[in-house]
Amino acid sequence: MTEPVRPPGRGTTAIDxxxxxxxxxxxxxxxxxxxxxxxxxxxxxxxxxxxxVLSALLFAACFGLYLLIERxxxxxxxxxx
Amino acid sequence: MLWKEExxxxxxxxxxVTRRQxxxxxxxxxxxxxxxxxxxxxxxxxHREPRLPARQVVGAGELPVGGVRVFRYPGPNDPCxxxxxxxxxxxxxxxxxxxxxxxxxxATDGKRLECPCHEGYFxxxxxxxxQGPPPRPLPRILLERRDGGLWAVGVDPGxxxx
Numbered sequence: 740m741t742e743p744v745r746p747p748g749r750g751t752t753a754i755d756x757x758x759x760x761x762x763x764x765x766x767x768x769x770x771x772x773x774x775x776x777x778x779x780x781x782x783x784x785x786x787x788x789x790x791x792v793l794s795a796l797l798f799a800a801c802f803g804l805y806l807l808i809e810r811x812x813x814x815x816x817x818x819x820x
Numbered sequence: 821m822l823w824k825e826e827x828x829x830x831x832x833x834x835x836x837v838t839r840r841q842x843x844x845x846x847x848x849x850x851x852x853x854x855x856x857x858x859x860x861x862x863x864x865x866x867h868r869e870p871r872l873p874a875r876q877v878v879g880a881g882e883l884p885v886g887g888v889r890v891f892r893y894p895g896p897n898d899p900c901x902x903x904x905x906x907x908x909x910x911x912x913x914x915x916x917x918x919x920x921x922x923x924x925x926x927a928t929d930g931k932r933l934e935c936p937c938h939e940g941y942f943x944x945x946x947x948x949x950x951q952g953p954p955p956r957p958l959p960r961i962l963l964e965r966r967d968g969g970l971w972a973v974g975v976d977p978g979x980x981x982x
Contacts, residue, residue: 754839761846768853772860779860781918781956782977787864794857801850808843 753811757804764804768797872974877902877912880968888926890915893961893972899923900961901933902970905944910970912961913947919954933958947978 775790872894883889889902899915915923922937932950933942940952947958957978964973
């Protein structure tokens, strides 16, 4: 049984896409932090818990994408060119 | 050259950041953001309402109907507005606009508070935003009648029913 033929540079594209997605998620998380802090300092505590939960979800998504990057990177290095 | 072989530090390669390293940096930044949000959550859970002092704002009959007085509460850097809207009706709000902290003042129609910086308007009845960029209502100063005068006794940031 032969290995499926993958086009060259496929791993690179996947990693670039994942990094771009992480960057977008990070911008959303940055906005979330500033909005939560601003509301908290103004004496409003309602957005504090949802803000922390959303931030944890965004971090989990970033971490998942990072694991994907690691895996794709490892596979692309192992693959003979 | 001999020294290059002996000290084999390649500056260009040292500065090179792999995509994996860059991804790691982004994820660590994300972890920092999460830590910030958790810090706010912890502060919120352990926060206790400060007991604000009671302070006399005006004496009996000092302010005419339709009159306005600026006072400072709870601290010396917290300007507030006291307005007498009817014979027996007073309202007081923080004078700092919730958008960018410009000073608000009564609009010419006498029914709203106006922030001149970005044309934000607040209701005179409850401080809610009527128009413009302010994201939240004006903090309301809680008033009490004591000994014939009017006293400021607390601040409602605008979330509770008043």
